[in-house]
Structures are given as structure tokens and as C-alpha cells.
Amino acid sequence: MSELIYVPASLLRYRSVEPELSARVIAPGLSGAGVIPKMSVDGGGLWTIAFGEIQLSTPAHRQAWRAINAMCDGGVNKLIIPFVDLPHQPWPIVSGKPLTSYDTIPHDDGSLFSDGSGYVQSVIDAEIVTSAALRSTSLRIRMNYSGGLMGGEHFSIEHPVMSHRMYRIGRVVERDDGDFDVVIRPPLREAVSGGEILDFDAPKSIFEPETPGGLNIGTDIIGMARPSPMLIEGFTSEMLA
Numbered sequence: 001m002s003e004l005i006y007v008p009a010s011l012l013r014y015r016s017v018e019p020e021l022s023a024r025v026i027a028p029g030l031s032g033a034g035v036i037p038k039m040s041v042d043g044g045g046l047w048t049i050a051f052g053e054i055q056l057s058t059p060a061h062r063q064a065w066r067a068i069n070a071m072c073d074g075g076v077n078k079l080i081i082p083f084v085d086l087p088h089q090p091w092p093i094v095s096g097k098p099l100t101s102y103d104t105i106p107h108d109d110g111s112l113f114s115d116g117s118g119y120v121q122s123v124i125d126a127e128i129v130t131s132a133a134l135r136s137t138s139l140r141i142r143m144n145y146s147g148g149l150m151g152g153e154h155f156s157i158e159h160p161v162m163s164h165r166m167y168r169i170g171r172v173v174e175r176d177d178g179d180f181d182v183v184i185r186p187p188l189r190e191a192v193s194g195g196e197i198l199d200f201d202a203p204k205s206i207f208e209p210e211t212p213g214g215l216n217i218g219t220d221i222i223g224m225a226r227p228s229p230m231l232i233e234g235f236t237s238e239m240l241a
Helices: 059-075
Strands: 003-007 016-022 046-051 078-082 126-130 137-147 156-157 161-173 180-185 203-207 230-231
Touching: 003 016, 046 203, 059 078, 059 203, 137 161
Parallel strands: 003 078, 161 203
Antiparallel strands: 016 046, 046 230, 078 203, 126 137, 137 180, 156 161, 161 180, 203 230
16 A cells, blocks of 8 residues: 655755646647647646755755655655745735744643644635535635735645645636635546635645656765755555545
8 A cells, every 4th residue: 555755844945946737738740730739638737846956954854855765665655745835825914924824833721842842833724615526627715814816826635535636726716705716727636525625835745756766865075965856746556546
């Protein structure tokens, strides 16, 4: 049985990154009129994500990456990758500034965990309003606490079978009741119901390395490692059953 391995956002300190959808169209070839017709793929393609120079600057970072690489088994086990896109997400504006995180949240009695950490809570509160079928490209969503939507934002849904899947908003129409009708890509990987939570803070999706050795790192003479892995959206056999 395949395992899902969570990669913490704190380990993904990169110089550049951009997720894109690949294999979205089929081009059968040049037509008699001298054009190349393109046909959309029903599933909407697969997410690919290219990281540029992930900064593994400490021994702890490098060991954590090596451990994840070992557990991935060349892509047999899939990775849950968060995409933290701070400049482009609909953060609420508080005192004139985007609110992107909360301070450490303690227990009810004001105490923290033994290591000094507290609870983590998402800032953006968003949900699906009405149900939508598998492969739907339109959603009605409610932004309970957030900034405005303009298109180009990413969010993810933790589906019961397909697990975390990321989507990009293409078109936005704000309704009179304050909800939003949005067009998304790719089409829904799984049907959804009203009330399901949308993750705008750190959208996640399931990925695997493009090649079996795609997570290998090379450490330079001063002990620094800067891998630039290419990842592609992954599916376990259990998801496809």
C-alpha cells in the first residue's frame, strides 16, 4: 500500500517556483488548412512544479531531505507538497496590511507545548457553497474571512479519496449575496459537497519526482545543497482503484 509523505513548508525555501498544468491538450498534427487543431484533455492535465535551488543550508535540512527521499522510494510513495504563495493569495487586510499568519496559539490555560510551540490555525476561511460533480470546472464558494478574489489564486481541497488536490481560479464573478462563482482549472479531481473547506493559506497537492532520482541532492565543498527538483502530480494505486 502506498504511503503519503508530508513535506513541511519550512523545508521548501527556494529561489524560484511556479506550478503549471501540463498535458492539457492534444495536438493531432497539421491540418490541410495549415493549422494545428488542439483538443482539451478531459482530466485537465497534471500539475508540474519546478523548484529552483531549494536552500538546504543546515545539516538538519539536508538530513530531513534525505529522509524524505528515502521514504519516497523513487516515487512509489507520493509527496504532499504545500505551495505557499504569499504575494498572491486573498489575505484579509488588518490595520492596512495583509494578515498572513497568527501568533502562536496556546492552550486554553495560556500554556504552550513543551517545545515552546503552539497550535496552528489557517487565516483564510473559505468553503464550498453548493455541491459539484467530478470534473466540474465551476464552483460557488464563500469567503468567510479573506481579502477579495480577482483570479489567479490557488486553493486546495482534501478529497476523501484523491487526498489533497490543488486548483487555480481562472474567472471570478461576485454575487449579490457576497458569494463567488469561480471557474477553476483543472476540473475537480473528485465530487464535492457544500461546506467542504478550501485551503488558501498553503494549497497542497500530491506529487512525485519526475524521475526516480529526482530528489537526490549534491552537497558542495562548503556543505551547501541546492537541489532543483521537478515534480509531477501523482496518484497512488488506491486512488485509481
